[in-house]
Amino acid sequence: MSVPNTAARSAETRHLFRIINTVSSTLDLDRVLRAIVDLVSDAIGDDVILWGCHVFCKPAGEGWETPWHQDGHYWPIRPLATCTVWVALDPSTAANGCLRVIPGSQREHVLHAHLHESRTDLTLNQRMADGTFDEAAAVDIELEPGQMSLHDVYMIHGAAAYTSTQRRTGVALRYMPSTSVFERDLRPADGKTGLFVDFARRPLWLVKGIDRSGRNDFEVGHRR
Numbered sequence: 029m030s031v032p033n034t035a036a037r038s039a040e041t042r043h044l045f046r047i048i049n050t051v052s053s054t055l056d057l058d059r060v061l062r063a064i065v066d067l068v069s070d071a072i073g074d075d076v077i078l079w080g081c082h083v084f085c086k087p088a089g090e091g092w093e094t095p096w097h098q099d100g101h102y103w104p105i106r107p108l109a110t111c112t113v114w115v116a117l118d119p120s121t122a123a124n125g126c127l128r129v130i131p132g133s134q135r136e137h138v139l140h141a142h143l144h145e146s147r148t149d150l151t152l153n154q155r156m157a158d159g160t161f162d163e164a165a166a167v168d169i170e171l172e173p174g175q176m177s178l179h180d181v182y183m184i185h186g187a188a189a190y191t192s193t194q195r196r197t198g199v200a201l202r203y204m205p206s207t208s209v210f211e212r213d214l215r216p217a218d219g220k221t222g223l224f225v226d227f228a229r230r231p232l233w234l235v236k237g238i239d240r241s242g243r244n245d246f247e248v249g250h251r252r
C-alpha cells in the first residue's frame with residue numbers, strides 16, 4: 029500500500045468506511061463469505077483456515093509499484109500453502125496498476141530467490157531477480173468492483189506503478205489448508221517487507237472442516 033499524505037489518508041479512510049457500511053447493509057455477507065470459502069476449497073481442500081485479511085488502497089495518483097514477488101517468501105506457514113482471494117472494491121485495471129501474474133508460475137511449487145531492493149517507491153523491498161521468469165508472459169487481472177481473483181502462494185505476481193486518477197481499492201483474504209501449520213515462532217529469514225507484521229499474535233479462524241494438522245492454535249490473538 030502506498031502512504032498518502034494526511035489529508036488524503038483521512039479522505040480514503042472515510043471512503044473505506046462508506047464502502048464497508050454499504051457492503052454490510054446491502055449484502056448477505058455470511059452467504060457471500062461461505063460461497064468464497066467453497067471456491068477456495070476447490071483449490072486447497074475441504075479444511076480451510078482464514079489467517080489474514082488486508083485492505084489495499086492505492087489513492088489516485090499515488091500508486092507505488094509492487095515488484096515481482098512470491099507471497100510464500102514472507103509467510104510462516106509450513107508446508108507452505110495459501111490461496112489469496114482478491115476482491116475488487118474499485119475498478120482494477122491495467123491503467124491503475126491492477127494485479128499482474130505470470131500464469132503457471134505456481135505449478136512447480138518453487139520459491140525463487142528474492143533480492144533486496146533499495147528503491148523507496150515500492151510497496152515491498154524484496155523483488156525477484158531479473159531473468160528468473162519471463163515477464164513477457166505477464167497477464168493483467170482486470171476486475172470490476174465486486175469481482176475477484178484467486179491466486180496461489182507460489183504464483184509470481186506484482187503491480188505496475190501508476191499515476192491514474194482512478195483510485196484502486198481491494199480486500200485480500202488469505203486462506204490456508206488446515207493440513208499446514210501457522211508456525212508462530214517462525215520468522216521467514218528473508219521476509220523483510222519494511223512493515224512490522226506480528227505473526228505471533230495473528231488470530232486464525234477455522235472456517236470449514238477440521239484442523240487436520242492438530243497443531244494450529246485458534247485461541248491466540250482473538251479478543252474475548
Ligand code: NI
Pocket residue numbers: 097098099185
Ligand atoms: Ni503479493
